Amino acid sequence: MNTREKIATCLWYDGAAEQAAQLYTSLIADSCITSVYRPEPHGPALLVEFTLAGVPYQALNGGAHFRHCEAASIVVKTDSQAETDKLWQALIADGGSPSQCGWLKDRFGLSWQIVPWRFIDLLQSPDRAAAQRATEAMLQMGKLDMAALEAAFKGDAEHA
Known part of the structure; x- marks a missing residue:
C-alpha cells in the first residue's frame, strides 16, 4: 500500500485520533491504519494515517482548539x-x-x-x-x- 499519498483529509481530534481511526477502519471494508507517529515511543499518537475504502485520511491529536462541525x-x-x-x-x-x-x-x-x-x-x-x-x-x-x-x-x- 502506498502511504505517500499526495492529498489526504486531515481530521482534528483532542486526544482521540488513534481511537477514532481504529473505529472507522473497523467499520468500513478495505480500510486500514497505514502509519502512527508517536513523538515518544510509548506515548500517545500525534498523527495517525489511515484509509477508508482506499481514501486517505489523517487523524491529528491537535488539542482542544478546534471542533468538528457539520460543514464537513x-x-x-x-x-x-x-x-x-x-x-x-x-x-x-x-x-x-x-x-x-x-x-x-x-x-x-x-x-x-x-x-x-x-x-x-x-x-x-x-x-x-x-x-x-x-x-x-x-x-x-x-x-x-x-x-x-x-x-x-x-x-x-x-x-x-
Missing part, C-alpha cells in the same frame, strides 16, 4: 439496509448522536452521512415527481429507511 462530513454509500443499520448503530454508539436525512455525529464529534446507493438511484430517476416524493420522505427521516423511501417513490402513501 464523511459520506458512506451503502449497499443494503443491513449495512446502513450496522454503520448507523456503530457510529452513534457510546455518545454519538443521530441527526436528520441520513446524517449523524460519532462520539468524537465527526459528522457522517450514511446513504444507500439505491436512494441515489431514486434521486436520479427521470421520473422527477417520484424522485421528489422520495426526497420529501427523506427529509422526515433520521436514519434512511429504504423500504419507506421506495414506497414514497412509488407513491404508496400508506407505506411511506
Whole structure:
C-alpha cells in the first residue's frame, strides 16, 4: 500500500485520533491504519494515517482548539439496509448522536452521512415527481429507511 499519498483529509481530534481511526477502519471494508507517529515511543499518537475504502485520511491529536462541525462530513454509500443499520448503530454508539436525512455525529464529534446507493438511484430517476416524493420522505427521516423511501417513490402513501 502506498502511504505517500499526495492529498489526504486531515481530521482534528483532542486526544482521540488513534481511537477514532481504529473505529472507522473497523467499520468500513478495505480500510486500514497505514502509519502512527508517536513523538515518544510509548506515548500517545500525534498523527495517525489511515484509509477508508482506499481514501486517505489523517487523524491529528491537535488539542482542544478546534471542533468538528457539520460543514464537513464523511459520506458512506451503502449497499443494503443491513449495512446502513450496522454503520448507523456503530457510529452513534457510546455518545454519538443521530441527526436528520441520513446524517449523524460519532462520539468524537465527526459528522457522517450514511446513504444507500439505491436512494441515489431514486434521486436520479427521470421520473422527477417520484424522485421528489422520495426526497420529501427523506427529509422526515433520521436514519434512511429504504423500504419507506421506495414506497414514497412509488407513491404508496400508506407505506411511506
